[in-house]
Amino acid sequence: MTQTDAPLLSVDGLxxxxxxxxxxxxxxxxxxxxxxHALLGENGAGKSTLVKMIYGLVRPDAGGMRWQGDAYTPxxxxxxxxTGVAMVFQHFSLFDALNVAENVALGMENPPPMAxxxxxxxxxxxxxxxxxxxxxxxxxxxxxxRQRVEIIRCLLQDPKxxxxxxxTSVLTPQEVAILFDTLxxxxxxxxxxxxxxxxxxxxxxxxxxxxxxxxxxVVDRCNPxxxxxxxxxxxxxGKLLHSPERAGATPGEIILNVTGLTQASPRPxxxxxxxxxxxxxxxxxxxxxxxxGNGQDELxxxxxxxxxxxxxxxxxxxxxxxxxxxxxxRALGLLAAPEERLGHAAAPDMSLTENAAxxxxxxxxxxxxxxxxxxxxxxxAERIIERFDVRTPGPDTAARALSGGNLQxxxxxxxxxxxxxxxxxxxxxxxxxxxxxxxxxxxxxxxAAQGAAVIVISQDLDELMEICDQFAALNEGRLTxxxxxxxxxxxxxxxxxxxxxxxxxxxxx
Amino acid sequence: MxxxxxxPTPSRLWAAATPILAVVLTMIAGGILFAILGKDxxxxxxxxxxxxxxxxxFASYSRPQLLVKAGPLILIAIGLxxxxxxxVWNIGAEGQYIIGAICGAAVGLAFYPMEARWMIFPLMVIxxxxxxxxxxxxxxxxxxxxxxxxxxxxxxxxxxxxQLLASMALxxxxxxxxxxxPGSRNLQQYPSAANVELISGxxxxxGVAAAFIAVIVAYVLLTRHTLxxxxxxxxxxxxxxxxxxxxPNRLVLICMxxxxxxxxxxxxxxxxxxxxxxxxxxxxxxxxxxxxxxFLGRLHPIGILLAGLLMALTxxxxxxxxxxxxxxxxxxxxxxxxxxxxxxxxxxxxxxxIRIGRREVA
Numbered sequence: 001m002t003q004t005d006a007p008l009l010s011v012d013g014l015x016x017x018x019x020x021x022x023x024x025x026x027x028x029x030x031x032x033x034x035x036x037h038a039l040l041g042e043n044g045a046g047k048s049t050l051v052k053m054i055y056g057l058v059r060p061d062a063g064g065m066r067w068q069g070d071a072y073t074p075x076x077x078x079x080x081x082x083t084g085v086a087m088v089f090q091h092f093s094l095f096d097a098l099n100v101a102e103n104v105a106l107g108m109e110n111p112p113p114m115a116x117x118x119x120x121x122x123x124x125x126x127x128x129x130x131x132x133x134x135x136x137x138x139x140x141x142x143x144x145x146r147q148r149v150e151i152i153r154c155l156l157q158d159p160k161x162x163x164x165x166x167x168t169s170v171l172t173p174q175e176v177a178i179l180f181d182t183l184x185x186x187x188x189x190x191x192x193x194x195x196x197x198x199x200x201x202x203x204x205x206x207x208x209x210x211x212x213x214x215x216x217x218v219v220d221r222c223n224p225x226x227x228x229x230x231x232x233x234x235x236x237x238g239k240l241l242h243s244p245e246r247a248g249a250t251p252g253e254i255i256l257n258v259t260g261l262t263q264a265s266p267r268p269x270x271x272x273x274x275x276x277x278x279x280x281x282x283x284x285x286x287x288x289x290x291x292x293g294n295g296q297d298e299l300x301x302x303x304x305x306x307x308x309x310x311x312x313x314x315x316x317x318x319x320x321x322x323x324x325x326x327x328x329x330r331a332l333g334l335l336a337a338p339e340e341r342l343g344h345a346a347a348p349d350m351s352l353t354e355n356a357a358x359x360x361x362x363x364x365x366x367x368x369x370x371x372x373x374x375x376x377x378x379x380x381a382e383r384i385i386e387r388f389d390v391r392t393p394g395p396d397t398a399a400r401a402l403s404g405g406n407l408q409x410x411x412x413x414x415x416x417x418x419x420x421x422x423x424x425x426x427x428x429x430x431x432x433x434x435x436x437x438x439x440x441x442x443x444x445x446x447x448a449a450q451g452a453a454v455i456v457i458s459q460d461l462d463e464l465m466e467i468c469d470q471f472a473a474l475n476e477g478r479l480t481x482x483x484x485x486x487x488x489x490x491x492x493x494x495x496x497x498x499x500x501x502x503x504x505x506x507x508x509x
Numbered sequence: 510m511x512x513x514x515x516x517p518t519p520s521r522l523w524a525a526a527t528p529i530l531a532v533v534l535t536m537i538a539g540g541i542l543f544a545i546l547g548k549d550x551x552x553x554x555x556x557x558x559x560x561x562x563x564x565x566x567f568a569s570y571s572r573p574q575l576l577v578k579a580g581p582l583i584l585i586a587i588g589l590x591x592x593x594x595x596x597v598w599n600i601g602a603e604g605q606y607i608i609g610a611i612c613g614a615a616v617g618l619a620f621y622p623m624e625a626r627w628m629i630f631p632l633m634v635i636x637x638x639x640x641x642x643x644x645x646x647x648x649x650x651x652x653x654x655x656x657x658x659x660x661x662x663x664x665x666x667x668x669x670x671x672q673l674l675a676s677m678a679l680x681x682x683x684x685x686x687x688x689x690x691p692g693s694r695n696l697q698q699y700p701s702a703a704n705v706e707l708i709s710g711x712x713x714x715x716g717v718a719a720a721f722i723a724v725i726v727a728y729v730l731l732t733r734h735t736l737x738x739x740x741x742x743x744x745x746x747x748x749x750x751x752x753x754x755x756x757p758n759r760l761v762l763i764c765m766x767x768x769x770x771x772x773x774x775x776x777x778x779x780x781x782x783x784x785x786x787x788x789x790x791x792x793x794x795x796x797x798x799x800x801x802x803x804f805l806g807r808l809h810p811i812g813i814l815l816a817g818l819l820m821a822l823t824x825x826x827x828x829x830x831x832x833x834x835x836x837x838x839x840x841x842x843x844x845x846x847x848x849x850x851x852x853x854x855x856x857x858x859x860x861x862x863i864r865i866g867r868r869e870v871a
Binding site: 304305306325326327328330336338340343344345346347348349350354357358359361367370371372374 | 733734735736738741742745746748749750751752753754756
């Protein structure tokens with residue numbers, strides 16, 4: 001029997017354990033029609049496992065769910081969709097070589113004929129301000145447009161509950177605004193939305209209710225609009241967070257000067273750098289924003305020396321360094337920490353001692369006539385572990401056994417302790433828990449306060465606004481001129497990120 | 510239900526235990542094979558692994574043979590292991606071994622019959638090592654310059670080297686006093702060029718000494734030296750290696766040079782010692798078997814030392830089994846091949862653990 005006053009979905013005591021970890025421990029919450037409900041938690045808090053159970057991808061060990069009062073036990077996504085649950089995944093499942101309509105058809109249970117489907121797509125996209133041409137190839141679409149394909153595919157199923165997993169991680173601020181307008185409209189029409197994120201401001205603007213998960217358990221429920229972002233963060237992390245403090249030193253002389261840097265990407269689908277120009281002063285933090293895949297990796301490689309380029313385009317402390325390799329640049333004081341921790345910044349199967357020697361041999365004097373001083377390397381590793389509070393049994397542990405946050409602290413600590421004159425970091429807090437992220441940001445600010453120049457490449461705009469003095473954005477390999485962070489509005493940042501193209505249309509509709 | 514679960518850290522215990530497990534599994538599978546061939550499996554295994562060392566009748570001949578066979582295997586495998594760790598796949602050690610032998614022998618024969626051992630033998634050693642090194646530079650340079658696959662190029666160059674060997678044995682290096690038979694003069698009988706037994710009755714010759722030295726040097730290189738660290742780094746995470754300032758091309762050249770040079774040396778010591786002369790069928794597959802030795806020894810110098818001795822034992826024991834039990838020689842090669850096969854198969858245990866039971870719905 002369907003009760004009209006029952007919640008749309010009620011989750012009661014769901015428990016799911018994996019070997020060595022309880023992903024969900026008696027999780028309960030309810031969601032009403034038309035409600036935008038946030039699932040908030042750090043990486044590894046159990047958000048993904050929970051929605052996978054709702055979407056029929058994972059079966060719970062214990063507990064149950066009710067859909068409009070009736071028992072709900074989906075054994076496959078197919079069954080979940082049949083009930084009225086739709087999900088937009090963080091990583092898109094689209095085929096680049098097919099057009100929009102074909103991709104939508106592939107994800108549907110009973111796709112109508114193509115011509116009819118195209119009309120439906122056009123209608124839905126107009127209704128919800130998600131302009132999309134059904135004939136375009138997905139390979140030509142931006143990340144925001146690809147997400148629209150996924151959303152429209154869900155909407156065509158006429159769901160009652162829409163699950164969105166970290167939907168804004170690939171979007172520019174303008175695209176986020178459009179997405180939120182759409183979600184609000186859907187919610188007004190009675191659709192429930194389960195919104196998964198760890199971005200607090202988004203949840204505060206969009207959601208009616210929030211369920212906060214920590215280590216698999218529900219630790220709190222609240223109306224996010226009544227809380228500050230800081231309060232939400234502390235609920236999520238379970239302890240008081242300190243905001244990064246900046247000493248506010250006056251910038252010194254120019255440390256790095258890049259002019260007219262054009263460099264093709266060595267990777268097949270990489271984005272080359274086009275006429276990049278930037279400079280950083282001692283004691284200054286330059287933030288480089290932009291959506292992933294716009295040349296961030298290439299910029300880091302060119303600055304670290306992994307990609308060598310025309311000598312004169314990079315001047316470091318007045319010296320021409322464009323042609324130098326990573327170790328020669330390290331010797332001069334130019335250090336870097338790449339985005340990918342495992343396999344780039346650190347060798348996964350090697351111990352922390354070996355990983356300390358990975359970049360530390362030159363500045364820490366870890367080698368003697370070609371022979372590595374393992375004793376000294378071990379001491380260096382121990383120093384990093386102690387100074388940066390890396391949670392690990394010891395320096396003999398393999399890098400891959402560390403959690404993301406701990407390994408990142410190790411990687412950043414390794415470079416910071418080498419007293420760089422310039423440190424370039426790419427995505428320093430990606431996939432890192434909030435308290436480790438705060439530590440890392442503080443370490444970068446401390447480094448700048450000691451007179452080093454810091455370049456932070458990140459997609460986390462909040463992070464950049466928090467710690468950077470100057471902001472520039474990368475878009476398709478082009479870097480905007482840096483502007484002081486102070487007084488920069490979200491709109492201006494969005495324009496710098498180049499996210500404005502064809503977005504105005506959406507509002508006009 | 511049996512599942513494999515990735516270990517957070519590779520198991521050191523299993524890394525050491527898998528070669529032993531592989532040997533045991535090979536013995537079992539080999540036993541079954543011998544039983545199908547109509548031989549008593551226990552007797553066959555005993556003939557291969559036990560008799561060469563402990564049977565009074567054979568031991569006096571086979572014990573020295575152990576070092577004679579193990580010497581080149583270890584010397585070549587040590588060179589290969591450095592490259593294998595770096596992800597540089599020199600499969601053509603057999604060719605470098607042949608070219609080393611030809612070059613070294615050619616230098617020696619050029620001086621014949623002059624007697625000046627202090628000069629001629631060292632010159633031959635240098636020529637042998639250089640010959641193998643230069644032969645290995647062909648796939649190395651093709652890879653660094655044109656990004657060709659060194660596996661393919663080095664392997665195919667083995668067949669080129671074999672043709673060269675045949676032409677040398679029939680042409681340029683043929684013994685002028687040999688009555689038209691193919692094959693060079695016997696270098697064993699030319700005191701200035703002979704690779705003599707250093708301690709009589711042990712099989713210990715200069716090549717074996719070189720193998721032991723290589724083991725020690727490789728151990729120091731791998732555990733203490735930057736080059737060994739860089740090789741391991743490049744093999745495990747190429748991107749992290751570049752970040753650490755490793756030049757992949759430089760390392761490819763170095764690894765190929767070392768493996769080629771050592772293979773060349775092994776060839777030189779063989780042609781001046783146990784083989785004695787350049788002949789059409791001079792090479793006997795040491796260069797290929799050394800690949801098994803390198804992996805069986807976990808690419809670790811001490812492991813390679815032990816694996817080389819074990820593999821030498823299967824050679825000698827295999828010959829003995831052919832002679833005593835009439836086992837076909839192919840059965841012995843199959844036996845050696847199985848060893849590598851089982852090793853690679855059980856290798857999974859060092860990175861994964863087996864979980865039995867516990868069903869998982871995912």
